């Protein structure tokens with residue numbers, strides 16, 4: 001079987017860091033580059049965090065810095081979940097690795113234009129970099145195989161009652177991406193809030209006893225504290241890795257193909273992904289919305305990825 005070639009566009013972030021760990025070593029995935037965007041923290045911090053994870057685990061994948069701000073609105077960050085650094089908890093050695101000189105958006109465009117149309121984009125942060133790439137070079141749209149993203153919710157949000165963080169952080173960018181006509185798999189809160197990192201999950205991963213599992217434990221112990229304080233959740237939802245788990249094993253998710261409309265206009269519902277799961281609007285479907293997840297299988301996949309270190 002040929003490998004799934006991907007570009008991971010992220011804003012690490014504890015759960016983004018786990019997605020990097022999973023994508024970097026799995027034999028079915030070829031991670032072409034890590035492009036970084038502002039989101040969970042400022043761009044400078046999210047880039048630093050991506051580099052720290054790569055350096056710590058000897059992940060030799062190029063890291064590119066992208067957009068420091070959303071397209072139109074003011075930036076927001078999720079310090080209340082990911083801490084001051086954006087990846088609080090573990091201690092890392094001083095950073096010697098540097099980001100590549102090329103801008104993330106230029107890397108995305110160049111890599112797609114030189115490809116045979118076989119690359120999957122995996123955004124796990126705000127969609128600013130992807131939307132910018134689509135506007136700068138619209139021909140990339142015919143070159144993208146599919147987009148498998150973490151973001152949105154058919155139900156409630158997590159940053160407002162209506163909106164999920166990644167979409168709310170840049171709903172104008174999300175609108176561009178969701179209306180691109182590309183095949184999109186949306187791994188939203190409906191499924192990611194089901195994969196909760198309970199203490200027994202942390203203990204299970206820690207038993208692997210390698211560098212990746214220790215990093216996982218240190219990150220998740222911090223993350224679980226903030227999830228408890230912010231959302232009263234015991235066991236933080238491991239949002240972003242759902243995208244990588246799906247690429248490794250499609251059967252981990254149940255998908256519902258329907259019309260999704262991004263609200264980037266209203267005040268109270270800004271950033272809402274309106275998922276017409278009942279086909280009320282009778283509009284063309286544009287997104288495969290994940291509505292179910294095999295939780296046991298998900299943790300098996302995470303474990304098998306961490307075991308590769």
Ligand code: BDR
Pocket residue numbers: 013014015016040078081124125150158164165166239240
């Ligand atoms: C998303 O927001 C971020 O805080 C996480 O990294 C994830 O991508 C969940 O709403």
Ligand code: CA
Pocket residue numbers: 010011012013015016039040124125240
């Ligand atoms: Ca993220």
